[in-house]
Amino acid sequence: MKKSFLFILFTLTSIFSQAQYKVDFTEKFKKENQGKYKIEINEVKELVHIMIAITKSGIENDDMVEQKGKYYQDVITHFKPYENEQIIKIVDSLLVASIYNYIFLTGNGISYDFKGNKLIKNKIFDFPATTISKNTIKENPITTYKIAIEDFANKSKFREFYNNHKPYYAEIISSYEKNANLGKQWKWLEKNFKTTQNSYAIFCSPLIKSLNYTGDFKNNNFKLIYMVLPPLDKMEKLSERENELFNTRVMFTEIDHNYVKEPTLANQETINQYFKGRKEWTNEDIEGVSAYPNPVKVFDEYMTFGVFVLYCKESYDNKDFLSAKESVISLMKERGFPKMQEFTDKLLKVRSENPGTKIDDIYPEFLKQFQK
Known part of the structure; x- marks a missing residue:
């Protein structure tokens, strides 16, 4: 596959450090998340990943989009008939314009939730991805294209697709909980560094390939580490312990940037x-x-x-x-x-x-x- 632009591992602390007022950690949120971590395949964020996957840029770039496995084939079978929708062309033009728009799009997916067929603002994450290095955007792209994204989701029956794949998403989350040792890593890092964190969130997608990133949100005396990662790998040629070490390394080397x-x-x-x-x-x-x-x-x-x-x-x-x-x-x-x-x-x-x-x-x- 042609790789239309280079994808690398980003440490995106700067994405959040200039936009802390764009999250709102309520006392209820703090109480529910203190000392805990969650692993999620967020619905709106997954919609954005799917939209990217059927763009011309996504089809041509197997570093940007994971193109192996049954899930990708399900995505292509279900959504490729809608590749000529205007919003898909807009998303493609954004990707062609700048690599950073991949993160501005996917990173802001968590700022909305579905209520029926409509997108409503998330009460915690308002505008989480605003600045990467020297690249800044003034408006949340999910807000800008909200109506078109809703139309695409409704026309393509995205919510039906997402619900049908919930058992697969649950398997990915279960694998992280059993095999990634996040709690063990967290405990070791806080024992060996002066930095402490209040909570972790892992936002995963089966369509993520080489672009993993991490950052942190600080608001109301609460700090949340945010990671975007692909599902854990299970390589047949490696032993169970070797797979554990590989997957631990992928996660650990994202987490410890924050320490x-x-x-x-x-x-x-x-x-x-x-x-x-x-x-x-x-x-x-x-x-x-x-x-x-x-x-x-x-x-x-x-x-x-x-x-x-x-x-x-x-x-x-x-x-x-x-x-x-x-x-x-x-x-x-x-x-x-x-x-x-x-x-x-x-x-x-x-x-x-x-x-x-x-x-x-x-x-x-x-x-x-x-x-x-």
Whole structure:
């Protein structure tokens, strides 16, 4: 399949940090969600993913849309007859105009709910996706195209399709609850970092392929970590434990961005000094590296995966730890980060010399390892 534009893993804290007033965490919401996490295939968000899947851009890009499996075939069979609807052409034009519109569209899906055949505003999430990097939108696109989206949903009988697939959605959610170890990861991260979170939400879609992202919402003294992820993989060639490690890595390296961020920013002057040799730390010939344009971004990506290696060291036996470490080194090299071996070895060394110390507090000693 043609890939019409590059898709990479985004850390979208900036999407939310400039729009905190666009969520409203009521006291009722806080009480119901404190210390808890939820996994959801949100109805309106799934409608947006389906609309994207039948656009010309979606059909041509198997990085943007997961095109394997029975669910995708069900989507194509049911919805492709409606590919010439005006709203589908509009969505396609938005995707052609900018990669970021994929997130502005899907990220704002949670801001509406269905009531019968009509879309009504969600009481908690008003306008959750407004800014990505330097790209800002002034109006929620779901609001802009609300009537056309309602018409498409009604004409295509989307709600009937969604209800018929609820058993499949339930399987995806159950797999996350049984196999992703979110609670275990959360507990480890809050034990080992100074940052704490009030709640987590995972918004999943069977149509998500390579674009995973995470961010946070803060409102009314409550912080919610928001993640957009595909269903868990179960690869036949891997053992049950290897599948667990793979899926844990996918989730963990999204979650821990929210913990690594603060100590990284607190030490950014040193990081800018020691990681300024871009050719040393990145392989510019590999697509996607340009998404990490400065030393802090580069270091943060190394550290995110490095902390996952620490987690494996302290959570699994030596065989599984070594397997996880080697897979991370290999993956990072493929992604354009060639010095993961050196980075990880230094991190493991400093961690072993400072047992029980918060990772925030070992940053200065760890960064000294890179002084020349």
